[in-house]
Amino acid sequence: MTASPFRRAAILAIGSELLTPNRIDTNSLFVTSALNAIGIDVVFKAVAGDDRVELQALVAHALGRVDLVVLTGGLGPTDDDVTREVVAAHLGLPLAEDRTITDAIRRRFDARGWVMPEINRRQAMVPRGALVIANPNGTAPGLWIEHGTQGVLLVPGPPREMRPMVEQMVAERLLARADGRRVVRRVLKIAGRSESRVEELTQPVYSRWRALDTPVETTILAAPGQIELHLSARGNDAAGLDAVLDRAAGEIEAVLADDVFSSDGASIEEVVGALLLSRGWKIALAESCTGGLATSRLTDVSGSSAYVERGVVAYSNEAKIAMLGVGPDLITAFGAVSEPVAQSMAEGIRDRAKVDVGVGITGIAGPTGGTESKPVGMVCISVVTPPRTLVRTFRFPGNRELVKTFAAFTALDMVRRMILERVKGSEGVEANTSG
Amino acid sequence: MTASPFRRAAILAIGSELLTPNRIDTNSLFVTSALNAIGIDVVFKAVAGDDRVELQALVAHALGRVDLVVLTGGLGPTDDDVTREVVAAHLGLPLAEDRTITDAIRRRFDARGWVMPEINRRQAMVPRGALVIANPNGTAPGLWIEHGTQGVLLVPGPPREMRPMVEQMVAERLLARADGRRVVRRVLKIAGRSESRVEELTQPVYSRWRALDTPVETTILAAPGQIELHLSARGNDAAGLDAVLDRAAGEIEAVLADDVFSSDGASIEEVVGALLLSRGWKIALAESCTGGLATSRLTDVSGSSAYVERGVVAYSNEAKIAMLGVGPDLITAFGAVSEPVAQSMAEGIRDRAKVDVGVGITGIAGPTGGTESKPVGMVCISVVTPPRTLVRTFRFPGNRELVKTFAAFTALDMVRRMILERVKGSEGVEANTSG
Numbered sequence: 001m002t003a004s005p006f007r008r009a010a011i012l013a014i015g016s017e018l019l020t021p022n023r024i025d026t027n028s029l030f031v032t033s034a035l036n037a038i039g040i041d042v043v044f045k046a047v048a049g050d051d052r053v054e055l056q057a058l059v060a061h062a063l064g065r066v067d068l069v070v071l072t073g074g075l076g077p078t079d080d081d082v083t084r085e086v087v088a089a090h091l092g093l094p095l096a097e098d099r100t101i102t103d104a105i106r107r108r109f110d111a112r113g114w115v116m117p118e119i120n121r122r123q124a125m126v127p128r129g130a131l132v133i134a135n136p137n138g139t140a141p142g143l144w145i146e147h148g149t150q151g152v153l154l155v156p157g158p159p160r161e162m163r164p165m166v167e168q169m170v171a172e173r174l175l176a177r178a179d180g181r182r183v184v185r186r187v188l189k190i191a192g193r194s195e196s197r198v199e200e201l202t203q204p205v206y207s208r209w210r211a212l213d214t215p216v217e218t219t220i221l222a223a224p225g226q227i228e229l230h231l232s233a234r235g236n237d238a239a240g241l242d243a244v245l246d247r248a249a250g251e252i253e254a255v256l257a258d259d260v261f262s263s264d265g266a267s268i269e270e271v272v273g274a275l276l277l278s279r280g281w282k283i284a285l286a287e288s289c290t291g292g293l294a295t296s297r298l299t300d301v302s303g304s305s306a307y308v309e310r311g312v313v314a315y316s317n318e319a320k321i322a323m324l325g326v327g328p329d330l331i332t333a334f335g336a337v338s339e340p341v342a343q344s345m346a347e348g349i350r351d352r353a354k355v356d357v358g359v360g361i362t363g364i365a366g367p368t369g370g371t372e373s374k375p376v377g378m379v380c381i382s383v384v385t386p387p388r389t390l391v392r393t394f395r396f397p398g399n400r401e402l403v404k405t406f407a408a409f410t411a412l413d414m415v416r417r418m419i420l421e422r423v424k425g426s427e428g429v430e431a432n433t434s435g
Numbered sequence: 436m437t438a439s440p441f442r443r444a445a446i447l448a449i450g451s452e453l454l455t456p457n458r459i460d461t462n463s464l465f466v467t468s469a470l471n472a473i474g475i476d477v478v479f480k481a482v483a484g485d486d487r488v489e490l491q492a493l494v495a496h497a498l499g500r501v502d503l504v505v506l507t508g509g510l511g512p513t514d515d516d517v518t519r520e521v522v523a524a525h526l527g528l529p530l531a532e533d534r535t536i537t538d539a540i541r542r543r544f545d546a547r548g549w550v551m552p553e554i555n556r557r558q559a560m561v562p563r564g565a566l567v568i569a570n571p572n573g574t575a576p577g578l579w580i581e582h583g584t585q586g587v588l589l590v591p592g593p594p595r596e597m598r599p600m601v602e603q604m605v606a607e608r609l610l611a612r613a614d615g616r617r618v619v620r621r622v623l624k625i626a627g628r629s630e631s632r633v634e635e636l637t638q639p640v641y642s643r644w645r646a647l648d649t650p651v652e653t654t655i656l657a658a659p660g661q662i663e664l665h666l667s668a669r670g671n672d673a674a675g676l677d678a679v680l681d682r683a684a685g686e687i688e689a690v691l692a693d694d695v696f697s698s699d700g701a702s703i704e705e706v707v708g709a710l711l712l713s714r715g716w717k718i719a720l721a722e723s724c725t726g727g728l729a730t731s732r733l734t735d736v737s738g739s740s741a742y743v744e745r746g747v748v749a750y751s752n753e754a755k756i757a758m759l760g761v762g763p764d765l766i767t768a769f770g771a772v773s774e775p776v777a778q779s780m781a782e783g784i785r786d787r788a789k790v791d792v793g794v795g796i797t798g799i800a801g802p803t804g805g806t807e808s809k810p811v812g813m814v815c816i817s818v819v820t821p822p823r824t825l826v827r828t829f830r831f832p833g834n835r836e837l838v839k840t841f842a843a844f845t846a847l848d849m850v851r852r853m854i855l856e857r858v859k860g861s862e863g864v865e866a867n868t869s870g
Contacts, residue, residue: 016654017665019477020620021468024459033456042454043489046481050654054478054500061496065489078634078655112830117631137833158657160833185456219452285748291734292727295748299726302802302835310754313720313730313746315739319788323745323758353754367737400737 004149005179008043009035010062014074014083015157016049027072027162034170039181039234040068050080059090067150068174070166073157075140077120083154084125084143091147093127101132105139133169137161144169151177181234184241186249188229189262191413195220198227198256205251206231214241216248224402225409226261226268261416268412269297269304275419276307276357281385283415284353285311286324286345288336289363289379294408309353314345324348324360335374337362339391342380346391350384357418358384361411363394365403379407383414390418439584440614443478444470445497449509449518450592451484462507462597469605474616474669475503485515494525502585503609505601508592510575512554518589519560519578526582528562536567540574568604572596579604586612616669619676621684623664624697626848630657633691637664640686649676651683659837660844661696661703696851703847704732704739710854711742711792716820718850719788720746721759721780723771724798724814729843744788749780759783759795770809772797774826777815781826785819792853793819796846798829800838814842818849825853 011032013025025047032042043066048055055074062069074083088095101124109116123140126132133142138161143154153169155162190198199220209216219230231248233241253260261271276283285295295311298304312323317336320326325348326341334340342360350358363379370376375395382391392414396406446467448460460482467477478501483490490509497504509518523530536559544551558575561567568577573596578589588604590597625633634655644651654665666683668676688695696706711718720730720743730746733739747758752771755761760783761776769775777795785793798814805811810830817826827849831841 016652017656019467019480020665021464021471022622024461024464026459029456029459032454036456043486044481044483044493045454046479048479051478057496057500058479061492065492077631078638080654114629114632117635119634120631160837219455219458221458287727290731291739291743292722292730292746292748295727296725296731296839299748299750299800300836300839304726305750305804308726308748308750310750310758311727311746311748312758313727313734313743313748315734315743315745319745322787323747352757365734369740401735404731404735 004067006040006067006151006174006177007179008066009040009068009070010066011042011045012055012058012062012069012071013045013047013157014050014055014071015047016051016080018047018073019049025072027157027159030159030163031070031072031166033185034166035068035070035174036183036185038170038175038178039183040174040178050074050082052082052086055082055086056090059087063090063147063150063152068153069150070153070155072155072162075123075142075154075156077117077122077139081122084122084127087145087152087154088127091127091145091152093129093145095125095127097121097124098126098132099124101126101141104134108139133165135161135165137164142169144173180236182236182238182241183232183234184238184245185230185232186245186263187265188231188249188252188260189266189268190227190229190256190259191225191261191268191409191416192259193227193256195227198229201255202229202252205255206248209248212244214244216244224398224405225413258417258420261413268409268416269301272298272412272416272419273301273304273307275416279356279419281356281419282307282309282353283357283359284309284349284355285359285361285411286349287311287313287361288315288320288345289365290361290404290408290411291315293404294359294361294411297408297412309355310349312349320345324352337364337374337378337380339380339382339393342382343384343389343391346382346384346389356385357415359411359415361407363403363407365400365407367400377403379403379410381407381411381414383411383418385418388418388421390414438612439502441475441502441586441609441612442614443501444475444503444505445501446477446480447490447493447497447504447506448480448482448592449485449490449506450482451486451515453482453508454484460507462592462594465594465598466505466507466601469601470503470505470609471618473605473610473613474618475609475613476618485509485517487517487521490517490521491525494522498525498582498585498587503588504585505588505590507590507597510558510577510589510591512552512557512574516557519557519562522580522587522589523562526562526580526587528564528580530560530562532556532559533561533567534559536561536576539569543574568600570596570600572599577604579608615671617671617673617676618667618669619673619680621666621680621698622700623666623684623687623695624701624703625662625664625691625694626660626696626703626844626851627694628662628691630655630662633662633664636690637687640690641683644683647679649679651679659833659840660848693852693855696848703844703851704736707733707847707851707854708736708739708742710851714791714854716791716854717742717744717788718792718794719744719784719790720794720796720846721784722746722748722796723750723755723780724800725796725839725843725846726750726800728839729794729796729846732843732847744790745784747784755780759787772799772809772813772815774815774817774828777817778819778824778826781817781819781824791820792850794846794850796842798838798842800835800842802835812838814838814845816842816846816849818846818853820853823853823856825849
């Protein structure tokens, strides 16, 4: 017997905290992406609290409307984790403890020298006939239940537990039950342009795509410092869809040129890391207002110890002088937030670390410390890769955290452009002040 | 006739873009906050696409469960804006054009020297008996429909249009229909304990609160390194609720003692910053595996330049030796990831920066670089505040980013405990490996 394909899905996120003004469900974005990739549409999503009655009502609503229901969260060991019991009761499936799960949970506690609390046994309760999905990153296993022609997937709420389990189930169970009309997506990441400028430049290009045999949908999204252009196409033939999106991405890159820094999902720190590795270059960073954020982002990449030699957070003038050799007279003459000081920081860290690329960042993250001539959000960034030196002044919008994020991103993008030798004269990098 | 009070609400966000992997409904957070403030609970929320059938089904579900339904979005002029028509049809209310709305929309276009497109007339269609809510920031008016004892509010999706309309309706209509039972919330943040251990220790305390005259609800949430205990109480008397939550928080703190680092929403970096300021102390950090993340977090706090003197990211052995004075023999004898090296890093940065508190962090963030005796996730952290020195070894779970997050958090928590002089002998900090 061939089961009918899954086409329509609903996602339910469970947790009372997700109904407060302080928390939001983001797991559904990952689940949507995984389902769309195999041609399953998400037709609605919902959030329920740790409330048996409301959750049961939503489960009933969902099972009345879709082929596949994915529930995230509410699988913890405590009394207020009700997902497992509500779904089992609604489907009329008795729960029984699975000792292999209990043992696995106990081993996780043992490994840390802790005793498993008795309440964790609740996580070993399995509805009859359910498939248990191992959780390498936590105690709550996932559950997959086939109910007539419908499927119900229960996964834990913490993203690092949820994600690999969803990926595994897509590969092992859902792909075989999808109808093959995949949605293929591509994300172009763009630096140094405002959202409205990207729209203005690309709209004449992407507006033509709707008339193609395989139409390409576009969405523009802004994040601090970077703009993302999301392209998607739908059809049966994955290779054909890829070709359509390759062509589309190519047309955008022809317009935006080096402002497109990634078309495969890579982050700016991954792109910079790959460039440094390809040149066999090492980098060292001297940060003031970004407080270590640029170095931290670079070291988010596995293997970054091969090219990140060191970083310095020189918050005080004394630290800039002692650790980077910035001249006290330079600080007196131009101020700590100035292009000469940024450049001296970049040169100082590069000389001391004996590396190829030096970076200096100094600015006013705010909300205090701004003046008429040096307002909050003003940041000077210098990148030195002899024989070339680049130094620029930006004015970033937003609060302290946003200014730090903009500045760290922009510094890494300047490193990218310097390595590619694509900074010409005094143009080059342009501050994205849209926000 | 006095209508029965609104106690239970549902929020529906409408828009196909909100069902893609790229966009998320955040309007519901604002609406939740506005409703909670007048004692109305949000018992579920949902997202529907621009799809008449699914939206109608969700509206029916919501009206079967709650007193008040708030719908955001889908009030635009185009064919795919279906909220107005679906709600009117479901409630059996005929739609008729309201010429005063058409005129107002036309004036908005006139003011820009534009001609109103005919499709904008759709935004002037009003269900019989509905109250029209003027929209000073856009063309789509809001609608308020009283349906028997229930209320249905339709507002546009753009936040700057939605927010003032919701605020106006809360003040003019909903407040009078709410029962005045506000919800007051408190968040306790806890370090150095697993989620299940916090549950085990606090459950005997908070389980008694359900029997109070003013019951206190609790939710436990885990984030890397920290556990949050959310308390909430509901009633008419805001000062009384505060007193109840003060008492409840006090009972938890009596059990968890110094593991509670915040009861007012402050982050660990804010707590550490305030402690440093109160002592008039300065801090300097030497990081390896965290790559600057601990320093960056400390400098997320406005005014942190008053106490963060400097940071060093000593990724290479050469940097540890040159910038921190770590002995090459120490690295050879114990390895770069070891307690003696962590302590030497903390002492080195403290001496060089001439500050009160020195921090050293060295570990294996992974996914590569682990060995049998020094596995991925092993991190040595030292905090030096003469005459006391603390050094600990942890094994953090998860991927590279998570190990960095755990380690940075734990280092800041160790600083907190050292300043409070609450680390005793070899016990003290315990790694939180739950999640």
